[in-house]
Amino acid sequence: xxxxxxxxxxxxxxxxxxxxxxxxxxxxxxxxxxxxxxxxxxxxxxxxxxxxxxxxxxxxxxxxxxxxxxxxxxxxxxxxxxxxxxxxxxxxxxxxxxxxxxxxxxxxxxxxxxxxxxxxxxxxxxxxxxxxxxxxxxxxxxxxxxxxxxxxxxxxxxxxxxxxxxxxxxxxxxxxxxxxxxxxxxxxxxxxxxxxxxxxxxxxxxxxxxxxxxxxxxx
Numbered sequence: 001x002x003x004x005x006x007x008x009x010x011x012x013x014x015x016x017x018x019x020x021x022x023x024x025x026x027x028x029x030x031x032x033x034x035x036x037x038x039x040x041x042x043x044x045x046x047x048x049x050x051x052x053x054x055x056x057x058x059x060x061x062x063x064x065x066x067x068x069x070x071x072x073x074x075x076x077x078x079x080x081x082x083x084x085x086x087x088x089x090x091x092x093x094x095x096x097x098x099x100x101x102x103x104x105x106x107x108x109x110x111x112x113x114x115x116x117x118x119x120x121x122x123x124x125x126x127x128x129x130x131x132x133x134x135x136x137x138x139x140x141x142x143x144x145x146x147x148x149x150x151x152x153x154x155x156x157x158x159x160x161x162x163x164x165x166x167x168x169x170x171x172x173x174x175x176x177x178x179x180x181x182x183x184x185x186x187x188x189x190x191x192x193x194x195x196x197x198x199x200x201x202x203x204x205x206x207x208x209x210x211x212x213x214x215x216x217x218x219x
Contacts, residue, residue, distance in 0.1 A: 003126040006054050010171065013047035014130030014137075017167060018109070021140040021160050025101040025147070028094075033156045034079045037163075041071035044163055048170055051127060055174045067166075075159065083152060096147035104147075108139035119172070127171040134171055137164030 020040035024033050045068045052060030096104065112135040120128045141161025145154050 001054060006050070007126040007129050009050055010047065010127045011129040011133065013043060013050065014133035014167065014171065016043045017047070017163065018133050018137050018140065021137050021144075021164070022102065022105045024144055024156065024160065025105055025140070026098060028098075030083050030150060030152050030156075031080070033153055034076050034083065037079075037156050037159055038072055038076040040160065040163060041067060041076075044167055045072065047130075047167065051170055051174060054126070057174055060170070060174075063170075071159070071163070079152070079156070086152070094148050094153075096143075101143065101147055104143055105136075105140050108143060109133075109136040112136035112139055123172075125172070125174070127174070130171045131168065134164055134168035137161075137167060140164070 017040055020036045020043065024036050027033065027036075045064050048060055048064040048067065051057070052064065094101070109132075113132040116132040116135055120131055123131070138161055141157050141159075141164050144157025144160055146157075148154055148157060
C-alpha cells in the first residue's frame with residue numbers, strides 16, 4: 001500500500017470516529033448513545049488494525065483485540081444493562097441544546113486543526129492527517145461530558161474522550177509501548193466500573209441519574 005493511500009485511509013477512519021462522536025450530540029436517546037459509542041469503537045479497531053498492518057507493529061494487534069473485546073462487546077453490554085436497570089432512556093434537557101452542541105463540535109474541530117497544525121507540518125508520519133481529527137474526538141468527548149445532565153450520558157462522553165486520546169496516541173506515535181497501553185486501558189476500565197457503581201447507587205438513593213437535580217439537593 002502506498003503512503004498516500006494509507007494516509008487517506010487513516011484520515012477516513014479518523015473522520016468516521018469523529019462523526020460517530022458528533023452523532024451522539026445529535027440524539028437524545030441513551031440507547032443510541034451507547035450504540036454510537038460501540039460503532040465508534042469498532043471503527044477505531046479498524047484504524048488500529050490498519051496502522052498495525054502498515055507499520056508492522058505486532059503489539060497493535062493485541063491492542064485492537066482488547067479494544068474490540070472491551071469497548072465493542074463488553075462495555076456497551078454493561079451500559080445497556082445499566083440503562084435498563086435505571087429505567088431511563090432519554091436525555092430530555094441537556095445543558096446545551098442539539099443545534100448549539102453540533103455547532104460547538106464544529107468549532108472545536110476547527111480549533112483542533114489550528115492547535116495541531118504545527119505538529120502536522122513537521123511530522124513525517126503518513127498518519128499525520130488524522131491527528132487533528134483525533135484531537136477533535138477528545139474535544140467532542142469532553143463536550144458530551146459537560147453538556148449532558150444524565151450520569152449515563154456523561155459516562156459515554158468519558159469513553160468517547162478516551163477513544164480520542166487513544167486514537168491520538170496511535171496516529172502520532174504508531175502506538176506507545178504496550179505496557180503503557182495496558183496501564184492506560186486498565187485505568188479506563190477501572191474508572192468505568194467505578195462510574196457504573198455510582199450510577200446504581202445514585203439511582204437507588206435519589207431515584208434519578210440527572211446530575212443537575214442531584215446538585216439541587218444541596219439547597
